[in-house]
Amino acid sequence: MPPLADYIWMNGEMTPWAEAKVHVMSHALHYGTSVFEGIRVYDTPDGPQGFRLTDHVRRLFDSARIYHFALPFTEDEVLDACKAIVRANGLKGAYLRPIAFLGECGMGVTPAKPQVDVTIAAFPWGAYLGDEALEKGMDACVSSWQRAAPNTVPTGAKAGGNYLSSYLIGREARVGGFGEGIGLGVDGRLSEGAGENLFIVREGRILTPSAASSILMGITRDTVLQLARDQGVEVVEQSLPREMLYLADEIFMTGTAAEITPVRSVDGIATRANGPGPVTKALNAAFRGLFTGDTPDRHGWLEPVYEG
Ligand code: PMP
Secondary structure (H helix, E strand, O other), rough: OOOOOOEEOOOOOEEHHHOOOOOOOOOHHHOOOOOEEEEEEEEEOEEEEOOOOHHHHHHHHHHHOOOOOOOOOOOOHHHHHHHHHHHHHOOOOOOEEEEEEEOOOOOOHHHHHHHOEEEEEEEOOOOOOOOHHHHHHHEEEEEEOOOOOOOOOOOOOOOOHHHHHOOOOOHHHOOOOOEEEEEEOOOOOOEOOOOOOOEEEOOEEEEEEEOOOOOOOOHHHHHHHHHHOOOOOOOEEOOOOHHHHOOOOOEEEEOOOOEEEEEEEEEEEOOOOOOOHHHHHHHHHHHHHHHHHHOOOOOOOOOEEEOO
């Protein structure tokens, strides 16, 4: 893979991209023992701003906490390092990928001295599900793979191993010619996309699976819920049956990489809007407006990366 940027922050050092390597015997490679984040920096009229950077770093440490990983850096140090790597690469808009993982600490599944390595990459990254999907909506499907059952692997942690489920769901969808797959929980109720949270608009209300639906509590999900409330739109977090997908006026999926991606159809059944509907468009405009200055940042979500 050609370098996407000049440097990667690696255990406190700015390391040239090509030299930021780990050993093949790293624990995380064998057992999926990593926790990570995806964060976007937007180029705004007030300079490059990390979007909810502090919240992402907090979630990284929360994920680490669930797995008893002791990071050799504080939250503040990781926050500063996220800003520093953007500056070191001279980036204006960027996607950041901090990851904390068990490195070379022996082949046992539960090493006596788990050694945690921390790296942060920052590089330019466009629309995850494609520009066309952002504009016209994407065709999704319900996956034959279900999300992890409660009390198996915690979906509330953003951990490397969880992405085996995302890989199966996303791959099945793409092999079938769909843009993304939607996972059901083991109870057969709606959960989330392979790498996105799921929203349904019906009769003017926004519905989304609740925390009890084997989801990652997405930061974009929370952003959308707050923006909708700011617009006076009713939002409901609840357990939702699969058929709500087929009765939706509008559907969209959210994630740091995917941003707000409208869904045009699920399993070949078109939403009533058959593309981005008015509620999705209004939310997208409010979301985009945060980065153009058209939406006031009343929740303090933008954090300058070239200061401090
Ligand atoms: N669910 C899963 C499984 C994800 O991988 C992601 C992307 N991080 C999300 C939801 C959305 O989370 P966020 O909005 O915080 O990026």
